[in-house]
Amino acid sequence: MPLLRRPSFGLRSITRRGCQYTTRSTPVTIGVRREDPGRVWERRAPLTPDSVAELVARDGVRVLVQDCDRRVFPIDEYTRAGAEVHPTLEPAHIVLGIKEPPLSTLLTSPVTLRPDSLVPRTNLMFSHTIKGQDYNMPLLSRFLKRGDTYADPGVAKGTPGLEATLIDYELLTDAEGKRTVAFGWHAGVAGTLEALAAMAHTYLERGFASAFLYTPRPHTSPYLDSHRAQLRYIGNQIAEHGTPRALGPCVFGVTGNGNVTKGILSILSELPIVQAEPEELPNLINNPDADLHKIYMVHALPKSYIYRKDGKPYNRIDYYANPDAHQSEFHTKIAPYISLLLNGAGWAPGFPRLLTTAQLALAPRLVAVGDISCDIDGGLEFVTRSTTIDSPSYDVNGVTVVAVDILPASLPRDASEAFAEKVLPYVRAVVKGYTGQDEKSDVVEAVKRASVASGGKVREGFEWLEEKVAAWRVSQDLAMSSEQGKQTLAPGKNKVLLLGSGMVAGPTVDELAARADVELVVASNSLEEAENLIRRHSNAKALLIDMEDRVRVEELVRQADLVVSLLPAPFHPSVAEICIKHRKHMVTASYISPAMQSLHSRAQSADVLLLNEIGLDPGIDHCSAHSLLSRLRSDNKEVVSFTSFCGGLPAPDAADVPLGYKFSWSPRGVLRAAGEGAKFRLNGQRWDIAGENILLNRFPDVPLSNVLKLEGLANRDSFPYIDTYSLKDAKLRTMLRGTLRYPGFAALMHSFKSVGLLEPTRTIKLDDWTSLTRLALEQQLGAPVPSDIASLTSALTSILPSSQVAPLLDALSWLSLIPPSRTPSSTTGPAISSLSIPKHPLPPADLLALHLAHTLRYQPDERDLVILHHEIIARTSQNTEEVHTSTLTVYGDAHASAMARTVGLPVAFAVLRVLGGGVRARGVCGPTVEEGVWKGVLDGLESKGLGVKEAVKTGVGMEGVLAEGLRRSTHEPVA
Structure with a gap:
């Protein structure tokens, strides 16, 4: 067992602007995971509610339990025992299950023990690896080093000593070699x-x-x-x-x-x-x-x-x-x-x-x-x-x-009770390893003997398993190379031009440049950013480019075999026109805009593919929905409700800021979305929400998680996706796509909008950042506003309900967008002295975007969170309804944000499919155009440990909760 740092204990609750988050100096945390949903009859649990109560009371540990309606012990028995329900077990230092989990749910990345320290995670299970079982070499591979990298995609290169430990119950024995934990x-x-x-x-x-x-x-x-x-x-x-x-x-x-x-x-x-x-x-x-x-x-x-x-x-x-x-x-x-x-x-x-x-x-x-x-x-x-x-x-x-x-x-109850009694001493020994109390004892020695892998290597006596894993990795590399088109790529280097170097470009660059048969050019208006992206790759180079220099852009496109545009969305159609002219394929993560769609016939005539919507949302959402829907159709089930929500958020421990939000991509896109209308159907009723009301007509409660409190906003026009997903309109009572945020986001963003901070066209000349709110407000009111706080408060009261003024002032003060108060807020935001003031007049929305990109950026020790969730209700031939879900939950890490990984990696997978000739479609397309695209993206994500998880249950879905919440929100005070 590795010697790990002692955790600190304590709990405090922080409430800000209607959003409540819980932070803690983390105790040792045990996670009890649900078993593989594919094992229909697997109802056992490694710890019973009684053993959980004992661990919580006697050992002072925190216990998280994944909800599972199939488990023999109901979830409320665990909560009464002191456990917390958690959807992913991400904070758990020690994860226990019975049998091996699906690879996409396996947790092997390091985890926080103190705010300033990461420690390896420990998994206990019947891993079915110790006999060299071929089918579980992918699982064992996740615990073993591979050169200077880790098999787990959540661990950055060069991170020392953070490989997870795998303990197999089958190896827990007494001093005489007899098994002590078994069924x-x-x-x-x-x-x-x-x-x-x-x-x-x-x-x-x-x-x-x-x-x-x-x-x-x-x-x-x-x-x-x-x-x-x-x-x-x-x-x-x-x-x-x-x-x-x-x-x-x-x-x-x-x-x-x-x-x-x-x-x-x-x-x-x-x-x-x-x-x-x-x-x-x-x-x-x-x-x-x-x-x-x-x-x-x-x-x-x-x-x-x-x-x-x-x-x-x-x-x-x-x-x-x-x-x-x-x-x-x-x-x-x-x-x-x-x-x-x-x-x-x-x-x-x-x-x-x-x-x-x-x-x-x-x-x-x-x-x-x-x-x-x-x-x-x-x-x-x-x-x-x-x-x-x-x-x-x-x-x-x-x-x-x-x-x-x-x-x-x-015999799940009796078997679980007997098993938990036997395994409890070993669990305590692992806990003590994390608290620094790892004293020598027979139990501790037994745990060491049962550690199949630790520190990135198998234990003594199992070296032959490394050969098995190495053989599997070679076969996997060959399979992935074939899957991504390596065998059919053109001889020599395949030249890819990547335009843009923003927040999501890193994983795209790393994935493409990892290929010896790809030559990558990253062209950006920030040479420093581009050079940072390619510094580890000998087959990539960085160039400075001005997109207004069309001659230079055309020359770069002409020299490439394929173009990737990660530029702001308005640039995509002009890049696409150049690609059509020079007969080059193009891949981008953005929505298909009307301007892009208008190029469809020209692209087809030029034998060019313009592949769009291949990021997260849009992108993975389409791929995962298409996969689930295809399976339901093959089972002759009729879809009657489709609900989808996606959101990029700060992890809860980084969310105690205005808006409960931080930016892992362009803030301008977030602000622009706050003014776009939405159309959808919910529980049989059609809704057409104008852009000016989108923030008011929100979903106060989106019940995706028992742990995270989330609100939602309808996302643009949902009706075209009826055709995109080949659904039957007449049968659908719900067709809704939405965006996830923490509670309080919509109300505060609406206040920003009401005072003129989201104005997209009329410009103002800024003196200093503390004057932005006042100048935007003057433009909104058409009258001067004195700069003192009292006058500013009075002006705000004239256009906002009084209940919204105080939270707005609190947020603006934290952001330093109003003059300092005589009684400063108890919480203040980051210093903005390093943020220069634009020399030329700009619209308030652009100025606010610049400011938020600085003040609400992620700090080096903070991580983001991506949640994508589909809920599809299908009717069976017996006229019963099933609730099918498809969920992706990704946390950022030290190497890349969750947003960057979930946008950048699908782009790279799609590029390799196109280069390999695996995509026959031409014209303006999305990811569902061919199975080779959407399945290639999902398979690629699975290989990186980012697989989408599907589940099914009987009962009702979230339609009723969403409809009631929307009804209530439409009756709230309007500014």
């Missing part, structure tokens, strides 16, 4: 119940009813005691009435001697069991007077059926040392006499099989096999695949085979 016992119990039920059903199909028909399947009750009671009832029925005489005595064969077998024997003890020795079996079966009011069981250990080929007697040490010198006689000594086989024995390659497929013919009485160990192609050769709780058995040569691979999940 084997519960697997034995559940597997026995499944096998008994399968045996009874098979007998019934053959014309014989038995008391075993009443065997409960394990998932049908949350409590094992009820299953035991039912087995006792079955035993009583057998003791009273016996088993069918035509079947002869019922004989169970049990193998193994570990925890699985102990579970088998424990649950069978509720039946009238009579022990039988292997040598007694022939006489028992052939005895016509055998007592049918009992169940006979033979516990077959290797000494009863394993023989040396040379005739020497069985010796356990010799058997494990020389397995190839031995053979199994289970098919002659045991199998011919048993009705049911319950296999709890493990198997390894090189050892004789317990029973082959051909040998099944030598077991005429064998009705069912419960392979509880579930070794595929293992000791039981005929077990060639695992089964599920939904469909627990299949037939092999007339024998019913049960091979469920998640048996303990059938």
Whole structure:
């Protein structure tokens, strides 16, 4: 375990301008994640509410739990125990799950322990990596270094000592090497119940009813005691009435001697069991007077059926040392006499099989096999695949085979309680590692032994896994190269011209310049910015460019194979015209404007692709929506509601500023959006909101998260997306796209607008920044306003409701946009002495954008947050409704902001697809034009650990909450 810094404790709540945020000097935080939604029957939890309560009260840790309606313990039991509900577990230092999570949800980036320190994260799970399982090498790869970088995309190059630790429960052992944390016992119990039920059903199909028909399947009750009671009832029925005489005595064969077998024997003890020795079996079966009011069981250990080929007697040490010198006689000594086989024995390659497929013919009485160990192609050769709780058995040569691979999940409550009790000491040891109390003990040593990977390397004894990961990485690189068109790129360098060097350009540059077959030119009006972007890349160069110099721009476009425009949106059509002239493809992240759309025919005639809307919103939102909608259509489900919200926000710990907002892209775009109208349908009602009212007619509560309080604004015209997504207009009761903000944003932005700060055309000449509000207000009122605070307050009161004046003055004072007050605010913003005053008159909106870009910029230790969420309600053929969601949550890191990654990376993925000839479309297009585009973007994001997460639930969606909130907001006071 690495020695980590001691956390500091404490909690304080900060409320500003109607927005409440919570900040804390972080205690050690444990996260209990939800299991992979694809594992339908996985209801277990690594920590129970009782164990959470103990950790919170006794150990002083903070516990976060992801909400999950499938988990056996309801979420309110956890909250009553002291846990907090959290959607992503991002703040957690220690993340616990049962089985491995989907790669897109795996948390391996470093996490804050104190405001000034990052520490590695620790994950505990059954990772299914320690046998070199190929399918989980991508997961293990995320914990291992790759040169000077980390597999996890959230960790910057050169960051020392921040690789996550992977602890596998399967490796937690005592000093003698025996496993201490496992579900084997519960697997034995559940597997026995499944096998008994399968045996009874098979007998019934053959014309014989038995008391075993009443065997409960394990998932049908949350409590094992009820299953035991039912087995006792079955035993009583057998003791009273016996088993069918035509079947002869019922004989169970049990193998193994570990925890699985102990579970088998424990649950069978509720039946009238009579022990039988292997040598007694022939006489028992052939005895016509055998007592049918009992169940006979033979516990077959290797000494009863394993023989040396040379005739020497069985010796356990010799058997494990020389397995190839031995053979199994289970098919002659045991199998011919048993009705049911319950296999709890493990198997390894090189050892004789317990029973082959051909040998099944030598077991005429064998009705069912419960392979509880579930070794595929293992000791039981005929077990060639695992089964599920939904469909627990299949037939092999007339024998019913049960091979469920998640048996303990059938007894989720009992299994979780037993597991949590065993794992708790190890969790405490990990916690102490973070608090600096990591003393030597058997438990701490066990944790070290169970750490598959730590410090970017596998632990001693598992070095061979690094070779497996390296092989997977090579295959992945080849696959990605092929996917992104590397094999079909033109010989030599493919020249890409990137226009712009703004806040989102970094990831685009890094992704493209990482390709040896790409030559990148970054042209910008800021040579310093462009040089900073390309400084790590030998195949990229920076140029100074003035977009007004059309001759120079045309020459650069002519020399390129493809052009990327990350310029402000108004420049895109003119760049596109140049691309059409020189027959060059172009990619941009911006919306398709009317001016751009007008170039469609010309671009098609020139065989040119103008690919737009390939960033975040628009971009990833289209790709993820298209992916989910395609799946719903393939399932013959009808979409009746489409709601989508997206927002780039400061992380909560950086949001205590005016507007609850900071800028990771151009502030001018944010201010411009505050004046654009919106059209949408919500809960059957059509809304047309004019631009002057967009900030008033907001959604006060967008219920995406149990942790973050969010408000929303409708985003432009939602109706064209009915066609974009090929939806049926007549069937849709909701079609809404919106933007996410923290509460208070819309009200304060509306106040800015009311006093003239968002005026886009009429100019003013600024004397100093503290006069901006007064000059904008004078322009708005058409009358002079004295510069003193009292006069300014009076003027504001004349155009704003009194309730909005104080919050506005508070924000303007923080931003230094009004003269200092005699009683200064308790909070003040950053100094702006370094921000120069424009020499020429500019509109207030442009001046405010310049100012906000400086005062509300992200500091080096702050990070942003991107949330994208679709909610699609689909109607099934049974006329029921399902709520499907598709969510992307990304935090910025030391290397790049979340906004830069979610805009810049899709652009790069699209560029590589186009260069590789993987996009046949021409003209003005968006990302849904071809599967190769939208799927290429989603696959690329998944490879970077930024996968979109889908989920489904029954019940109602958010339509009602949004409609009620919008109705209330329309009745609030209007300035």
